[in-house]
Amino acid sequence: METIAWNTVTTYRNLERARLPFCPGCSHALVLDHLNAALVKLQLDPRKTVIVTDIGCVGMSDQFFDVNAFHGLHGRAITYASGIKLANPDLNVIVLIGDGGIGIGGAHLLNAARRNIGVTVLVFNNLNFGMTGGEHSVTTPHGGKTSTTRAGNLERPLDVCATVAVNGAAFVFRGTAFDKDLPDRIAEAIQTPGFALLDIWELCTAYYVPNNLFSRGALLETMQNLGLPAGILQKTDTLELAHTYRAQCASQVGEPTTPPDPIAVKFASALTQPTRIILAGAAGGKVKSTASALAIGAMMSELWATQRDDYPVSVMSGYSVSEVILSRAEIFYTGIEKPDFLAVLTPEGLSQVPRPLRAMDETQTVYVVPELAELIETRARKVVLNLARAPANKKSLAVMAAAAMVRHANLYPLAAFREAISAGQRADIAQENLQAVDASLLIV
């Protein structure tokens, strides 16, 4: 193992790469010096520290430090930092990002603050895109001249600090690259358990400075004109997400994941041919749960089963159609072109099954409620469900239809269907459905 005497580190800068690649007078260099001073002050273990850089001129910065480095996509630095912190909460995770990165990655900024994930974000805010040629960014002041706002910026600049503060950031600071206390503020931010952000205003000597005859003095002036306060703007020591997540999950550690859920064979079926069943009804009509019970009952009777459910994206309205295949042998193709049994329970269901209705022949059976019986054109045998004989069970129409199929076609013992209902459904619902199984004798 490399032995780094980290409790006596005098610099975290890589001395082989002492020369920084920034333009003369670029504030990025100054902020990196302040960051180094903060790291020296804190004497962080470099192996437990990671600098995550965004893209842009600031994105080159990680290369000049002897700590772990992660250089990611434009605007996404906070997402990598969050993943690193969540996976290893012991790490000091420091994000270096430009005002450009803050703009394109705005959603990540808001959400990291809101989650209070324990990372420290240094915004190298030079009021424009340095690397790509001085275009305006979300922080370019109103009126600011940039290569994309030649006549002056019409847009209002984003108040980065207020944005994260109002969304729960634990530490928020605004200042300039020239602030003498910046190393202390950076150190304070790193030591904050929760989400910390420093909005550090800078001079871009390649673009914003010449385009606006901007200066060090103008930085503070602009801040004041925009009504943006400087200094520490928020400071709390609320618990950080990577730690609260672990605390919440601690009691579950060691439990087995996805334990097997075998279905015991207790019954026997006389079924010889693969049997294809469609239940066509409406949302809330117990179509899916009944299809499940139909399949599980078959499995309890040593059959193979498949189930596919179809419904519109709004699950609680519109049609609900479930297809079930039962077979003595393994089933590969799960689709049904020509069902042996089709239950048409509601108009919504009917609207979904014109093709199977057309495909079915005399050997097959359609179960249908009285009000739809006349509307159905098919060669299949029609069985009208006489609901008037079981008014109390109307809610469980799908169950009654399925139970009728189980009995008529002798798919498998009705007791298996009953047991599948009892085993898989909430007690009160199972009770209601078992009564419907009994009532199915009355309606056909």
Next chain:
Amino acid sequence: MREFMDGAEAIVRGAFAAGCNFFAGYPITPATPILLRMLRELPKVNGVGIQGEDEIASIGMCIGAAMTGAKVLTATSGPGMSLYSENIGLAIMGEVPLVIVDVMRQGPATGGATTAAQGDIQFLRWITSGGFPMIVLCPSSLADCFKLTQVAFNLAERFRAPVILATDKEMVGAQQSVDTDTFEKIEIVNRTLAPADAEFVPYQIKKLADTPAFAPIGGPHLTRFTTSMHDERGLLTKKPSNVNKTSRHLAQKLEAHLAELEFAQLDAQPGAQTLIVAYGVTARAMIEAARNARAAGKRVSTLVVQALFPVPEKILCAALTGVARVIVPELNLGQYRLDVERLALALDVRPEVLGVNRVDGELIAPAEIEELIK
């Protein structure tokens, strides 16, 4: 032991069998069941499961976690794959072990959320800029969902690369009875770690086809990870010799090991003049079509492609040789057929290549394939 489950469950079980301990994802039909179950189960292995604010954040969190040593998974559907694109490029460039499940739904864009489709296939092959090889696996049974998820993790670790498991609404959402004793638990491969007591250079390799040893952020070495073109120290470079080396390495580390990446199941019938090539849910219709055709006295061979990309050319060419016609059923307008045709053209005796294609949201039925078997 018979269980009743969907593909999402089999994939989740495969992920845990492979040692997955981090998941981040964003809800989208039909991939959501994987998100829900991973978030429910991960605390049990002291892992982390989180819902990101969007797909970009989700895959970003996965990548960050992977570089601390975590074994990570994410799952989405077509719209989310589009948002993953740039970060998949980063995972290639930075050499991140990462497994991504794409539960295909009908596209383009929002398309049909609850409609089965296989329209993402060539998109997955070319999912990011730069033109580098991608590993794309495709399960066509629950046992495959379980096994290929483990294979995906193994390949991601072995090659330090993103691996996509391409599946679809039907495979993930339909429930099937399955004999879970047939679920194959395979030997798990973990990324090669840099020895703790030797000097460490983040992207150092001896041969272009090698995969660099890994040092986790927070481990014994200082490490450096980058999305940008880099030298072996992980420093930005434009020097042509460095750029050439890194670029060729990123291609060769997979292309020099194609034998490890070929997964397909050939069921050859002697004397068959017809070969059917299929993957995913259409492979299931193919198996039934072949069974029916054989029962009717016809001869037909089938090939289930389990690794779509890199195209398993050895296996495919061998299967194509000597047949008169090849049927490629797909729930798209003929995407994998392009690769089958490309290979067929290079043969001395070129078979005719026919597609069976549906884009109406319905499955291809066995009978539609059977019709073409002569």
